[in-house]
Amino acid sequence: MSSITTREAPRGFSFAEYMTCLSGIVWREGLRFLHQRERFVSALVRPLVWLFIFAAGFRQVLGISIIPPYETYILYEVYIAPGLMAMIQLFNGMQSSLSMVYDREMGNMRTLLVSPLPRGFLLFCKLLAGTAVSLLQVYAFLLIAWLWDITPPPQGYLTVLPALILSGLMLGSLGMLISSGIKQLENFAGVMNFVIFPMFFASSALYPLWRVQEGSPYLYYLCEANPFTHAVELIRFALYGQVNWISLAVVATCTIVFMIGAILAYDPSRGLARRGPAGGEG
Amino acid sequence: MTSPAPIAEPHGTPRAEAAAVPALSIDDVSHSYGPRRALMDVSFNVQPASFTALLGLNGAGKSTLFSLITRLFGIQSGRVGIFGHDVSKSPGEALRLLGVVFQPRTLDLDLSLTQNLLYHAALHGIGRREASARSAELLGRIGLADRAASKVRDLSGGQMRRLEIARALLHRPRLLLLDEPTVGLDVKARADIISHVRQLVTEQGIGVLWATHLFDEIMPGDDLVVLHQGKVLAQGPMSRVITEAGAQDVNTAFMRLTGAQTMPGGGA
Numbered sequence: 001m002s003s004i005t006t007r008e009a010p011r012g013f014s015f016a017e018y019m020t021c022l023s024g025i026v027w028r029e030g031l032r033f034l035h036q037r038e039r040f041v042s043a044l045v046r047p048l049v050w051l052f053i054f055a056a057g058f059r060q061v062l063g064i065s066i067i068p069p070y071e072t073y074i075l076y077e078v079y080i081a082p083g084l085m086a087m088i089q090l091f092n093g094m095q096s097s098l099s100m101v102y103d104r105e106m107g108n109m110r111t112l113l114v115s116p117l118p119r120g121f122l123l124f125c126k127l128l129a130g131t132a133v134s135l136l137q138v139y140a141f142l143l144i145a146w147l148w149d150i151t152p153p154p155q156g157y158l159t160v161l162p163a164l165i166l167s168g169l170m171l172g173s174l175g176m177l178i179s180s181g182i183k184q185l186e187n188f189a190g191v192m193n194f195v196i197f198p199m200f201f202a203s204s205a206l207y208p209l210w211r212v213q214e215g216s217p218y219l220y221y222l223c224e225a226n227p228f229t230h231a232v233e234l235i236r237f238a239l240y241g242q243v244n245w246i247s248l249a250v251v252a253t254c255t256i257v258f259m260i261g262a263i264l265a266y267d268p269s270r271g272l273a274r275r276g277p278a279g280g281e282g
Numbered sequence: 283m284t285s286p287a288p289i290a291e292p293h294g295t296p297r298a299e300a301a302a303v304p305a306l307s308i309d310d311v312s313h314s315y316g317p318r319r320a321l322m323d324v325s326f327n328v329q330p331a332s333f334t335a336l337l338g339l340n341g342a343g344k345s346t347l348f349s350l351i352t353r354l355f356g357i358q359s360g361r362v363g364i365f366g367h368d369v370s371k372s373p374g375e376a377l378r379l380l381g382v383v384f385q386p387r388t389l390d391l392d393l394s395l396t397q398n399l400l401y402h403a404a405l406h407g408i409g410r411r412e413a414s415a416r417s418a419e420l421l422g423r424i425g426l427a428d429r430a431a432s433k434v435r436d437l438s439g440g441q442m443r444r445l446e447i448a449r450a451l452l453h454r455p456r457l458l459l460l461d462e463p464t465v466g467l468d469v470k471a472r473a474d475i476i477s478h479v480r481q482l483v484t485e486q487g488i489g490v491l492w493a494t495h496l497f498d499e500i501m502p503g504d505d506l507v508v509l510h511q512g513k514v515l516a517q518g519p520m521s522r523v524i525t526e527a528g529a530q531d532v533n534t535a536f537m538r539l540t541g542a543q544t545m546p547g548g549g550a
Binding site: 011012013014016017018020021023024025027028031032035108110111112113114115116117118119122 | 354373374388390406409
């Protein structure tokens with residue numbers, strides 16, 4: 001295109017422009033979250049119901065032996081707390097993706113996608129913003145859990161942060177990947193049933209896997225293959241200042257795979273968006 | 283009302299020089315949704331400082347074309363250029379010169395007017411201080427300065443559209459696309475928006491592509507592109523399109539060209 005002489009030379013984007021964009025997207029996501037109080041309340045009530053009612057009821061049924069990272073016998077409430085933290089992030093990731101489907105239908109997604117910055121970066125910002133919102137929810141939950149005598153070591157509140165960011169990104173990317181495949185809003189109810197519940201129950205969130213193995217070896221393998229199990233274990237170990245390297249590797253790999261998948265699925269030249277309103281060629 | 287202060291010159295290229303490159307060039311663009319062909323070999327240009335009306339009935343392919351220009355959909359065949367920047371090859375450079383108002387509303391209803399504008403500015407990498415100054419200036423220009431802190435939800439339809447146009451201008455684009463921006467508005471709000479956009483063309487040299495199915499929004503000096511069932515049936519200055527169709531007015535010309543039996547709603 002060198003024949004066009006009056007065209008301005010491409011000037012690209014500066015680091016400051018990228019950062020302005022990132023902080024703008026996180027800021028807007030935060031504002032939207034604050035405006036949706038009922039979303040915050042339900043995000044908190046859900047794990048608290050599990051903690052106060054389910055865990056209290058199961059305390060007598062399920063004995064937890066001493067397994068890493070715990071050094072003493074623990075109450076069942078203490079065992080499921082990391083699973084509930086991951087559950088908050090799972091719901092938030094899916095909810096963010098719901099909002100992306102909703103946004104796309106309402107046209108708000110267009111506002112984001114006509115930004116001149118690279119689309120992959122925009123979607124990454126969106127994921128980070130969703131993760132930031134999930135962190136608010138998780139720490140609010142941890143505060144209430146602390147009042148309920150679930151007291152991990154003080155430094156655990158800090159060491160769990162990187163684990164939460166990574167697991168938040170993984171679950172957010174998964175949600176985004178799934179949302180790329182949804183054309184109609186009502187299909188999302190199916191995603192809840194087919195993604196959230198199986199992922200949550202076939203994991204180490206509610207019961208240690210050695211117990212599952214006693215019952216059904218197949219279910220055990222399924223749980224081991226479930227990325228959500230590894231998100232839970234990563235958070236569980238990090239909350240006690242330890243690193244579960246296998247879980248870290250699985251979660252990191254899944255984050256990268258899901259994120260690339262989600263970004264490609266949104267890419268207009270290759271992905272699902274190309275199918276357009278009629279939804280044909282797929 | 284105070285007379286509107288002119289907004290700073292868009293990007294700064296002298297107008298005469300810029301005229302060498304079309305603001306928007308569509309070359310042989312086709313698009314299909316599976317077996318259904320939405321656009322067939324569409325080609326036309328929009329010049330800087332011109333008002334080009336894209337006239338077509340609902341389903342003619344206008345919104346598909348807009349999705350291709352804004353890179354929401356991948357371009358299957360053909361080429362779209364914005365001031366010479368290929369939308370597929372260098373989308374960043376192309377999109378930063380483009381402002382767009384989509385047909386469905388795309389504002390955050392629960393955020394304030396200013397917050398909506400600041401969010402858009404951030405998406406274009408415009409720093410907070412600069413963004414605040416530009417937002418205040420544009421809100422003043424569209425007569426909504428006193429509503430800056432209100433929620434968008436509380437605005438009327440016409441005010442929302444004006445806000446969307448202000449938002450599209452925030453990053454000082456040189457090409458503005460509007461997809462049926464007056465649908466659902468009352469007569470006064472329509473007239474306000476049309477005169478505002480025409481002012482942008484004459485005062486700031488912005489190239490405008492205005493998609494519509496309403497004949498009375500087109501004026502004699504405009505360029506016209508008639509799109510029907512995915513094909514461009516006629517294009518050029520309005521007077522020429524009417525003469526070539528052997529008609530006296532746009533309405534008749536459009537009906538002759540498309541063979542339409544009934545008039546689209548809302549015509550003059």
